[in-house]
Amino acid sequence: MRLGYETGNNPFYLRVPQEHYYRGHHMKREYPPLSLHSLQKLIDTDRLDVTKAIDIASIVKSGGYLFHPDQKQFGIHLTDEGADIFAAKINIEVQWASELVIAAIERNGGVITTAYYDPHSLFLLKNPKKFFESGQAIPRRMIPPPDAIEYYTSAETRGYLADPEKVSQERLKLAQKYGYQLPEIEKDSIYDMLCTKKDPRQIFFGLEPGWVVNLKDQCILKPKDEELLRFYSM
Amino acid sequence: MNLCLRTKCLKSNILGSLYRYSTTTEVVEKNDPVLIDDSDETRAKDAEIEKKRNISRLSPAHFNVVNDRRPYEIPKSLAHLTVKYHRKMYGKYGMESGVNPSLCWPSKKDIEEKLEYEAVAYPFTIKEMMETAAKRRQEEKETILKRDRDIAAKVAKLDQWKKELNDKIAKKAAEVQAAKDRKERIVEEVRRHFGFKLDPRDERFQEMLAKREKELKKQEKQAKKDAKEKLMLAKLQQKSAGIGEAQK
Structure with missing residues (x-):
């Protein structure tokens, strides 16, 4: 047998190299990381307002997070670096979070939600001013793709499509798993803020799909046409 | 230049002081309505002024x-x-x-187009996708469980299979050994027949060997036949005895 031909007619040193790790990379969603440590820094330096619910728009606005929706980036992956020194009570909405991160936030009496945004809504969230100046009505947020549906509907990951009752059960479970006393947010003075949550179709806090925001006139125009209302509530 | 400025200042000062000390005061009639002149003429004038002001x-x-x-x-x-x-x-x-x-x-057309696009881009509802995902997960789980069961069943039989394999190997080895012994025996017999050491490749030796082998085969066959007959006989006897007993 010729040297190198032990495997047959396709010797290893003549094979076309294949890296299956990269298979389908052009379709994969990317979630650039933001650590709990840097989130804490943003809060401590007063670049994030903790008296309001935090979402990707406010984090991008704080300037502490580089984000390019045009590069297949789908939002924030909150990582667990600095989980043991994290000490802020916040209501945050990110796009990806691990169990430890969820535990770190809930231990401080905060609330975390993982929510999916389609690329178009991410462009809007990255630069709302640019969008409002284009004079268009705010679109609806689209539903997640089939390969992400499990994450965003499961209560363990605090998905935005999960059943709220199951989420509260999971909160308790996680507290028991990590061994901390779950603070009762129902008796909190900022309960309303902690309960703030976006509708699955909503992109901006306080603004509904179909509304037109005019920054020059400082006004919001809401549609009244039946068909438009039906379209935007779909 | 300086001089000029100074004269200007002086002039205004003088004028101001003159006004101050003048005996006749200007009477402002407050009751008159303030009229804003918006005739075409003034407008044109204003526009002209604005145009001149724009030096950008x-x-x-x-x-x-x-x-x-x-x-x-x-x-x-x-x-x-x-x-x-x-x-x-x-x-x-x-x-x-x-x-x-x-x-x-x-517009209505835009909405229609958007809905059409969405129907293609998002063919499944959230519920459908959730069901599909749950089903897939269940199937994966079942595949793993099935494989586990298969392996467990096979492991349970492992000892038996090991024993069978070892027996088979031993039996084969024994057979090979027996055949070898037999051959050796024959060769020895043939050698003894000749009475002297003969090369096994010799023609005479080979002839004798074949003959001896044939004889042995015949003997074996006969023995087999006898054993079979004996067995048959025994069976027949048993049968006849059985029938006899039944008749009784």
Whole structure:
């Protein structure tokens, strides 16, 4: 047998190299990381307002997070670096979070939600001013793709499509798993803020799909046409 | 220059002091209504003044943009006739732009197209996707469980299979050994027949060997036949005995 031909007619040193790790990379969603440590820094330096619910728009606005929706980036992956020194009570909405991160936030009496945004809504969230100046009505947020549906509907990951009752059960479970006393947010003075949550179709806090925001006139125009209302509530 | 300025100052001062010390005061009639002159003439005059004041040397469009007004009142290119441009003008310059805000919302046709696109881009509802995902997960789990069961069943039988295999190997080895022994025996017998050491490759030796082998085979066959007959006989006897007993 010729040297190198032990495997047959396709010797290893003549094979076309294949890296299956990269298979389908052009379709994969990317979630650039933001650590709990840097989130804490943003809060401590007063670049994030903790008296309001935090979402990707406010984090991008704080300037502490580089984000390019045009590069297949789908939002924030909150990582667990600095989980043991994290000490802020916040209501945050990110796009990806691990169990430890969820535990770190809930231990401080905060609330975390993982929510999916389609690329178009991410462009809007990255630069709302640019969008409002284009004079268009705010679109609806689209539903997640089939390969992400499990994450965003499961209560363990605090998905935005999960059943709220199951989420509260999971909160308790996680507290028991990590061994901390779950603070009762129902008796909190900022309960309303902690309960703030976006509708699955909503992109901006306080603004509904179909509304037109005019920054020059400082006004919001809401549609009244039946068909438009039906379209935007779909 | 300096001198000139000074004279000017002096002049005004003098004038001011003269006014102050003048005996006749200007009577301001407060009851007169204030009339704003908006005749064409004054307007033209104002415009003229404004034009003279504008020393920026900007083009009219840029001057408008700088002063937060829409650049063109009349469309200058095809792009200025599009809905997108009008929306942009409204978004940027508000009601002042003179654009009807109802343009900001999609038309019926746009909505239809959007819905058609969504029907293709998002063919499944959330519930359907959830069900599919749950089903897939269940199937994966079942595949793993099935494999586990298969392996467990096979492991349970492993000892038996090991024993069988070892027996088989031992049996085969024994057979090979027996055949070898037999052959050796025959060769020895043939050698003894000749009475002297003969090369096994010799023709005579081979002949004798074949003969001896034939004999042995015959003997074996006979023995087998005898054993069979014996067995048959025994069976027959048993049968006849059985029938006899039944008859009794």
